[in-house]
Amino acid sequence: MDNDVYGHVNNVVYYSWFDTAVNATLIEHGVLDPERSEVIGLVVHTQCHYFAPLAFPQTVQAGVRVAHLGRSSVRYEVGIFADGAERTAAHGHFVHVYVDRATRRPVTALPAGLHTLLESWR
Numbered sequence: 001m002d003n004d005v006y007g008h009v010n011n012v013v014y015y016s017w018f019d020t021a022v023n024a025t026l027i028e029h030g031v032l033d034p035e036r037s038e039v040i041g042l043v044v045h046t047q048c049h050y051f052a053p054l055a056f057p058q059t060v061q062a063g064v065r066v067a068h069l070g071r072s073s074v075r076y077e078v079g080i081f082a083d084g085a086e087r088t089a090a091h092g093h094f095v096h097v098y099v100d101r102a103t104r105r106p107v108t109a110l111p112a113g114l115h116t117l118l119e120s121w122r
């Protein structure tokens with residue numbers, strides 16, 4: 001996304017990066033199909049700390065780990081790095097609650113393939 005009126009990437013954009021980093025990786029690993037999966041993750045909480053500005057046309061990289069794996073909920077921590085940087089420009093987290101696509105109620109257990117992948121991100 002382009003820079004805002006202050007010449008940097010606006011704070012709300014980082015949340016979109018978090019969402020993309022997590023969901024794109026889940027899709028790549030074949031454990032999420034946003035249009036067909038019986039179980040989908042709804043965001044119930046999100047937070048971000050900003051340490052250094054980023055501005056277009058800088059490119060960024062995201063690192064993701066799982067900080068908590070519950071019955072239906074997962075807390076992902078995401079670091080945003082200016083391309084090649086050693087320290088994060090921002091880091092934050094969000095919590096997905098996995099729900100049945102039809103009923104939108106939390107599942108009693110995560111699907112096995114998803115659980116195995118998320119365990120490996122701890």
Ligand SMILES: CC(C)(COP(=O)(O)OP(=O)(O)OC[C@H]1O[C@@H](n2cnc3c(N)ncnc32)[C@H](O)[C@@H]1OP(=O)(O)O)[C@@H](O)C(=O)NCCC(=O)NCCSC(=O)c1cc(O)c2ccccc2c1O
Pocket residue numbers: 019023034040041042043044045069070071072073074095097099104105106
């Ligand atoms: C999601 C809800 C249906 C949950 O209902 P409820 O709150 O009644 O559930 P429980 O009390 O039983 O708790 C279940 C589970 O969640 C944990 N939890 C709940 N709240 C929090 C919280 N604030 N922080 C941390 N954890 C929380 C609780 O501890 C339980 O954990 P267990 O592991 O023990 O099971 C209901 O809350 C709801 O509908 N909320 C609104 C959700 C919403 O509208 N979010 C914004 C839009 S969704 C979105 O942005 C989105 C993002 C994506 O990345 C997607 C990816 C793929 C598909 C869709 C996506 C998507 O829609």
